[in-house]
Amino acid sequence: MCIKNLLQTGTMPRFKTILVTGGAGYIGSHCVVDLVNAGHEVVAIDNFANAVGDDEGSPALRRVEEITGKKVTFYKADLLNKSQIGDIFDKHPIDCVIHFAALKAVGESMQQPLLYYQNNLLGMLNLLEIMRSHNCFQMVFSSSCTVYGEPKHLPITEDHPTGNITNVYGRTKYFIEEMLKDLSIADKRWNIISLRYFNPVGAHPSGLIGEDPTKEFTNLMPFMAQVALGKKPVLTVFGNDYQTPDGTGVRDYIHVMDLASGHVAALNLLSENHVGLKVYNLGTGRGVSVKELVEVFEKVTSTKIPLQYEARRLGDITAMWADATLAKNELHWVTKHTIEEMCTDFWRWQTMNPDGYPKKNVKTSVIVNGKSSS
Numbered sequence: 001m002c003i004k005n006l007l008q009t010g011t012m013p014r015f016k017t018i019l020v021t022g023g024a025g026y027i028g029s030h031c032v033v034d035l036v037n038a039g040h041e042v043v044a045i046d047n048f049a050n051a052v053g054d055d056e057g058s059p060a061l062r063r064v065e066e067i068t069g070k071k072v073t074f075y076k077a078d079l080l081n082k083s084q085i086g087d088i089f090d091k092h093p094i095d096c097v098i099h100f101a102a103l104k105a106v107g108e109s110m111q112q113p114l115l116y117y118q119n120n121l122l123g124m125l126n127l128l129e130i131m132r133s134h135n136c137f138q139m140v141f142s143s144s145c146t147v148y149g150e151p152k153h154l155p156i157t158e159d160h161p162t163g164n165i166t167n168v169y170g171r172t173k174y175f176i177e178e179m180l181k182d183l184s185i186a187d188k189r190w191n192i193i194s195l196r197y198f199n200p201v202g203a204h205p206s207g208l209i210g211e212d213p214t215k216e217f218t219n220l221m222p223f224m225a226q227v228a229l230g231k232k233p234v235l236t237v238f239g240n241d242y243q244t245p246d247g248t249g250v251r252d253y254i255h256v257m258d259l260a261s262g263h264v265a266a267l268n269l270l271s272e273n274h275v276g277l278k279v280y281n282l283g284t285g286r287g288v289s290v291k292e293l294v295e296v297f298e299k300v301t302s303t304k305i306p307l308q309y310e311a312r313r314l315g316d317i318t319a320m321w322a323d324a325t326l327a328k329n330e331l332h333w334v335t336k337h338t339i340e341e342m343c344t345d346f347w348r349w350q351t352m353n354p355d356g357y358p359k360k361n362v363k364t365s366v367i368v369n370g371k372s373s374s
C-alpha cells in the first residue's frame with residue numbers, strides 16, 4: 001500500500017513542519033540539527049523536566065541555531081497539559097511528530113513508577129488524541145532496545161519477543177508500543193514508525209551540543225567524562241563476572257548523529273509510504289563491552305578512568321546488540337561513526353562545556369512561544 005503524499009514535490013521534504021517533543025533534550029536537540037539541515041521546519045517543545053532552560057528558551061536549541069544558521073521555533077510546554085499542546089497544533093500545520101519526550105532514568109523509574117507511568121503514558125495518550133483531532137496521523141516514536149528484555153538470541157532482530165522487562169521505564173516503552181499496535185489496527189489513518197534505539201552516546205562534532213542531564217541518574221558516557229574531568233573519583237561498573245569476553249556488560253553504542261540521521265530516514269519512509277506501524281532497530285550491529293568503551297575513551301582523551309567494580313544490578317542485561325539489517329534495507333540507513341568518534345565527540349563537548357549549558361539567564365534567539373526573543 002503506497003499513499004503518495006501530495007504536500008510537496010521536488011527536492012524539498014514532503015513533510016514540511018515537524019513537531020519535535022523533548023526537542024531540548026539530548027537526542028532531540030541533535031535530531032533537530034539534521035531535520036533543519038534536511039529542509040524541515042521544526043517546532044520543538046519541552047517542559048525542561050530533564051533539560052536546561054527556562055521561560056527564555058533552551059540553550060541547546062540556541063546552539064542548534066548556531067550550528068545550522070536557521071531559526072527553530074520553541075515552546076516551553078508540557079505534554080500533560082493538553083490545552084498547551086492543542087494550541088501549538090492550532091498555530092502550526094504539523095505534518096509529522098517525532099516523539100522524544102519521556103522520562104528515561106531506569107533507577108528513578110523503579111522508585112517513582114507513578115511519575116513514569118503518568119508522564120510517559122499519559123503524555124503519549126494526550127499527544128495521540130491531539131494529533132487525531134488535528135488530522136495529523138504521522139509519528140516517529142522513540143522506543144528502546146529495553147523492550148526486548150534479556151535476549152533469547154543475538155544479534156537482536158525486530159521479531160525478537162518483547163515485554164519480559166525488569167524495569168518501569170522499559171515497561172512504559174513496551175506499553176506504548178502495544179498501544180500503538182492497537183491504534184494502528186483500529187484506525188488505518190495512522191502511519192507510525194517506532195525506532196528501538198540501542199545505546200546512544202557521543203555528541204555533535206562541533207562540541208556545541210551534547211548530553212547535559214539535569215538529574216543525578218545518568219548514562220555511562222556522561223558519568224565517565226565526569227570522572228575524566230576529576231569531578232567524580234571513580235567510574236562504578238556494575239558486574240565484572242558476566243559471561244562476556246572481559247566479564248563486563250556488552251552493549252551496542254551508537255553515535256547520536258547516526259541516530260539523528262535514522263529519524264530523517266524514518267520521516268522519508270513515512271512521507272512516501274503508508275506503513276501502518278513499523279518497528280526498526282537503530283544500532284551499529286556491534287557489541288562493545290564497558291571495559292572496551294572505557295579503554296577507547298582513555299586512549300582518545302589521554303585520561304585515566306579509575307574503575308570500581310560492584311555487584312551486578314538486578315535486571316541488568318549481560319549482552320545486547322542489534323541486527324540493523326531491516327533499517328538498512330527499508331530505511332536505507334546505516335551507521336557511519338566509530339566508537340573512537342563517539343568518544344572524541346563526547347569529550348569535545350565536555351571539555352568545551354565542563355559545566356554543561358549555561359544554567360542561568362539564558363538569552364536565546366530561538367522563537368519562544370511563537371515570538372522571537374532575539
Ligand SMILES: NC(=O)c1ccc[n+]([C@@H]2O[C@H](COP(=O)([O-])OP(=O)(O)OC[C@H]3O[C@@H](n4cnc5c(N)ncnc54)[C@H](O)[C@@H]3O)[C@@H](O)[C@H]2O)c1
Binds near residue numbers: 021028077104123145
Ligand atoms: N538516551 C538513551 O539512552 C535512550 C535510549 C533509548 C531510548 N531513549 C528514548 O529517547 C527519547 C529521548 O531521550 P534523551 O536521551 O534525549 O532524553 P532527554 O531526557 O535528554 O530528553 C527527553 C526530553 O523530554 C522532555 N520531557 C519529558 N517529559 C516531558 C513532558 N511531559 N512534556 C514535555 N517535555 C518532556 C525532557 O525535559 C527532556 O528534555 C526518550 O523517549 C528516551 O526514553 C533514550
